[in-house]
Amino acid sequence: MGQYLIGADIGSSCLKAALVHPERGVVAISEQFYPMHRPHPGWAQNDAEDWYRALALAVPQVLAEFGVSPSEVAALCLVGQRDIAVLTDEAGRALAPVIHWTDRRDPDETTAAYGRLGRQRLIGIAGTLPIPGLVLPNLLWTRRHQPELWRRVRHALQPKDYLAHRLTGDIGTDPTSPTRSILNDWRTGTWSDDLCDVYGIPREILPDVTYQPWQVRGELGVAAGEIGLVPGTLLVAGGGDDPAAALGSGVIEPGDVSVGTGSSMSWRAVAERPVFDPSGLVGLMPHVVPHHHLHEMVAVGSGTTLRWLRGALGGDATYEDLIAATDEVGPGCDGLLCFPFIEGTSVPVQDDHVRAVFHGISGHHALPHFVRATLEGIAYQYPALLNALTQRGLRATTLTISDGEARSTTWNQIKANVLGHALLPALRVEAPSIGAAILAGIGSGTFATAREGVDAVVEVSDPVEPTPEGYLAYQDLRRDWERSRDQIFPQLAGHAVSLHLS
Secondary structure, X not given: OOOEEEEEEEOOOEEEEEEEEOOOEEEEXXXXXXXXXXXXXXXXXXXXHHHHHHHHHHHHHHHHHHOOOHHHEEEEEEEEXXXXXXXXXXXXXXXXXXEOOOOOOOHXXXXXXXXXXXXHHHHHHHOOOOOOOOHHHHHHHHHHHOHHHHOOOOEEEOHHHHHHHHHHOOOOEOOOHHHHOOOEEOOOOEEOHHHHHXXXXXXXXXXXXXXXXOOEEEEOOHHHHHHOOOOOOEEEOOOEHHHHHHHHOOOOOOOEEEEEEOOOEEEEEEEOOOOOOOOOOOEEEEOOOOOOEEEEEEEOOHHHHHHHHHHHHOOOOOHHHXXXXXXXXXXXXXXXXXXXXXXXXXXXXXXXXXXXXXXXOOOOOOHHHHHHHHHHHHHOOHHHHXXXXXXXXXXXXXXXXEOHHHHOHHHHHHHHHHHOOOEEEEXXXXXXXXXXXXXXXXXXXXXXXXXXXHHHHOOEOOOEOOOHHHHHHHHHHHHHHHHHHHHHOHHHHHXXXXXXXX
16 A cells, blocks of 8 residues: 555635645645636536546646656545535436535525524524525525425535545545534534424435544545546545644644635634534534544635635736735725625624625725735634634634635734734645545554644744734724724624624
């Protein structure tokens, strides 16, 4: 058996694969992009076939880049989004486009569905905030609006479990995958029979929780050749992208916090035991590290606001180009404010109808002002989110920045100054795929523990410390941003203290 490991992360807009060696660390990365389909206003859909094609391109690419033979790969591990489900027939064929968690095709219908049991009852069972876009409302929408398709559904699989079925024929999942479905029970670590009964979701279409993320779920058969590997390569079960990102950025001990902005902004705090939050603001899930739990907040609309700005106004510029141009703009952007709620808000208060706003536009404002205002608008949410964790008794000793934002010294400095807390950027920003590779190593016996895998693979840079002058300036600027937010969005005023900070 070889010693190379491959981890792949199935994201909203691309699949990232990492080739890892226990002595050489991360040796190759591949990113394979695919579109988010938006056939109608408010809709957002992935094509599951895009994921398989991306995996079949990414694996050979990382092997070729470092000159590794497929026979030298000991194990593959897949991780991915937890919020969505691929609807398949008996043979495992996808029946329809996959409704994405950023989809907002019928918020009122979702609200009515959640109201059937009530917010507090749902939180008490699922352990997370009931927001649009998750598995339950998307299944209910399909059943109501596409009854012919619904009658053909035999399985509802998370992305990594769908690809695992394509590769091995296995149907199953791990305890992290049901945790953003609003069909799970956080106390048992599996699906909730009560919620399935109330909402009329056939329990048999949901894959049984049969594996831990670090366990082998099977060996690749003849399908191995389709993705550039050899039959007999181990497939390790894997888990959700967020806990994998925490592992892949070294966030594995109590007091460690992972912060990352992809399509959304996710905060993940590690603790040895689950701390249930009756408000649902801080959701619960098992870590992909044995005997540890993650406490998660997901702020929707943050990363997608920056993505929208680039697509609408950035032309051919990369994110790096856009952010670099903001160095000429001072803190506060000469009065321009951004409220990055392009898909509504979820924390610290939930409102599915709120939308993004640029406020205070003047004639001298140019694209760099809009970009920096967006970076600041995302950063201004950090203090409230950190407070939400600590007020619930969770420790936040080390804040590690992962995902693509970790590349940006400018943005990291803004966030450190706004927060008044040092940030530790992960040098490798493909944290979920690196976490998946570590899980592949544990499953194959290459690593004895998660700590051994982290020490071998994860790289971090020097901390970004807040500057005294920057912290003072941003204290006033953040208060101005909050006052304007509460005037523009009065329903967000006061952060709904009675609801979320109880």
